[in-house]
Amino acid sequence: xxxxxxxxxxxxxxxxxxxxxxxxxxxxLYIHYFQNKQSCEQLKNELDKRVECHxxxxxxAQADGVQNLVRQLSTPIDVLVxxxxxxxxxxxxxxxxxxxxxxxxLHLKSPFQIVQYLLPNMISEKEGSVVMISSIWGETGxxxxxxxxxxxxxxxxxxxxxxxxxxxxxxxxxxxAPGMVATKMNQYLTEEELDDLQDDIPLGRLGLPDEIADxxxxxxxxxxxxxxxxxxxxxxxxxx
Numbered sequence: 001x002x003x004x005x006x007x008x009x010x011x012x013x014x015x016x017x018x019x020x021x022x023x024x025x026x027x028x029l030y031i032h033y034f035q036n037k038q039s040c041e042q043l044k045n046e047l048d049k050r051v052e053c054h055x056x057x058x059x060x061a062q063a064d065g066v067q068n069l070v071r072q073l074s075t076p077i078d079v080l081v082x083x084x085x086x087x088x089x090x091x092x093x094x095x096x097x098x099x100x101x102x103x104x105x106l107h108l109k110s111p112f113q114i115v116q117y118l119l120p121n122m123i124s125e126k127e128g129s130v131v132m133i134s135s136i137w138g139e140t141g142x143x144x145x146x147x148x149x150x151x152x153x154x155x156x157x158x159x160x161x162x163x164x165x166x167x168x169x170x171x172x173x174x175x176x177a178p179g180m181v182a183t184k185m186n187q188y189l190t191e192e193e194l195d196d197l198q199d200d201i202p203l204g205r206l207g208l209p210d211e212i213a214d215x216x217x218x219x220x221x222x223x224x225x226x227x228x229x230x231x232x233x234x235x236x237x238x239x240x
Contacts, residue, residue, distance in 0.1 A: 004079075006032065012184070013181075014083060014213070017210045021214065021216065027078075031047075077122075082133065085185065115130060126170040129172050130159075130172070156177070164229060174229070181212060206236075215232050
């Protein structure tokens with residue numbers, strides 16, 4: 001029987017790696033993007049050789065984003081990987097009402113609403129897996145990233161609560177909390193700043209997108225069949 005996975009934020013480096021990993025495991029895919037259609041089209045062309053791959057577009061930072069996304073799904077979803085990484089950096093006093101609303105929608109309300117939509121089929125099938133991509137800052141908090149820390153901490157609490165609610169239905173819910181990962185999002189850092197960061201990480205380097213994808217692949221596989229409600233830190237012992 002065909003299995004389908006929905007991956008949000010699939011146009012970024014981590015999302016692409018997650019998609020490639022799940023395709024290698026035989027999942028047919030719905031890969032979501034907001035603006036970077038070209039990146040997802042390129043990914044689709046690569047993955048179409050192995051599995052079904054469908055593009056879905058929606059702005060999940062807006063109130064109608066989830067509705068726009070789910071109307072593009074034409075099959076039941078067996079695995080949800082919610083991977084949206086937008087951040088806001090600055091003092092809490094500088095956060096605008098619009099930024100607060102959009103970040104809360106993107107990181108809390110939208111995943112909540114997508115899960116609500118996908119659950120009836122998972123419950124009927126008595127199986128399914130949800131993996132949220134959280135952040136090290138959702139566990140430890142970060143100065144000048146209070147809003148981002150808050151919403152990622154909320155994701156962690158959602159995972160713990162939802163896992164208890166859905167366990168009797170055979171559905172597992174977990175999160176992966178990356179530390180600093182080598183992606184295009186971090187290209188604004190100078191070489192000196194990157195060196196200082198790597199010196200601060202006990203393993204001595206940034207993580208790789210494939211290492212985050214490997215953790216996701218493990219969490220949706222049978223190898224983790226007794227793991228649910230967990231926040232798996234992938235951070236090289238940074239801020240442990």
